[in-house]
Amino acid sequence: MITQKQLDIFDEKIRAANSIFLFAHKNPDGDAICSVLAMARLIELNYDKEVTCVYDGNIPDNLDDVPLRKRFRFFEKIEEDARVDVAIVMDMDCRVTHNIGGAARFMERARDVIEIDHHQNEDKDCCALCIDDDTAAATAEIVYELMKRAGWQADFVVWRLLMTAIITDTGCFKYVKNGNVLRIAADLVDAGVDIQRTISGLNNKPRKTIVTEAASVGKTEFYFKNRLALAIIDNHQYKNIDGRGETVLNLLGQMHGVEYIVLLKEQKPDQIGVSLRGRGRPVNTVAVALGGGGHEFAAGAVMHDSLENVKKKVLDLLAKEVRKKC
Ligand SMILES: [Mn+2]
Secondary structure, X not given: OOOHHHHHHHHHHXXXXXXXXXXXXXXXXXXXXHHHHHHHHHXXXXXXXXXXXXXXXXXXXXHOOOOOHHHEEEHHHOOOOOOOOEEEEEOOOXXXXXXXXXXXXXXXXXXXXEXXXXXXXXXXXXXXXXXXXXXXXXXXXXXXXXXXXXXXXXOHHXXXXXXXXXXXXXXXXXXXXXXXXXXXXXXXXXXXXXXXXXXXXXOOOOHHHHHHHHHHHHOOEEEOOOOEEEEXXXXXXXXXXXXXXXXXXXHHOOOOOOOEEEEEEEEEOOEEEEEEXXXXXXXXXXXXXXXXXEOOOEEEEEEOOOHHHHHHHHXXXXXXXXXXXX
């Protein structure tokens, strides 16, 4: 629930600012990108202020066609001495200071930092205002609430961005925490947003990505009586995917009997991205043991070791989990 006091602080900070920067977490996902772009648009429509949207890392290819995508700028393309009065950091996943990446240099010079997220922020000290609601399914849900509470004017671009954010973070409405996000989606549909068009707009990955991900699925290794599926994207294949490999995880997650899904991505010869998914089985403790983190059923880590060593370590840790449940 957004309070009047939060609204007042937001309004005061934005009014007093001449240069507003908006940030998503490093390697932003659909919710991060579209929530930032929707907020940027809302500020322009309602405050007539100039805003700059900044990210670090890479943006998934399937988000290339979202409205205003070109407005999102890689941090190294921003003038080094750019002035920043207010920084709005969104969808940061708990740690603002850790997750913003190279864009931190611009956030740090802001007079005020405003944080908006559907995770509880652990870096509250650096923020003048935190609008956190961990009952929200997406950051876009909070943007929508803010827009309604403040009585802001919106347009079709904002509505489409919010729907795209909600669809990506809820996995097409599979991961809702309560009915609120569905009521918002209903309002957006009534406003004219087409769910099917929004989803097919996201189904536009490059051919090389799908072919590479399918090849990786084809070579999946199975362990512990098929309860664990492990797929690998080697360094040669890694350049063909957009850094994630979601299709691999989705396909293996559809397989009968599979409870744990592991995807090892050889980003560099000695840097392995580990993605873990559990079907009703928690995987976050394993991710933490590997030096990473995440959610109960979707977590990951980046390890600096060879593919072979990382695979052994992951299997050893998961063997304990599998046995626990027997
Ligand atoms: Mn999110």
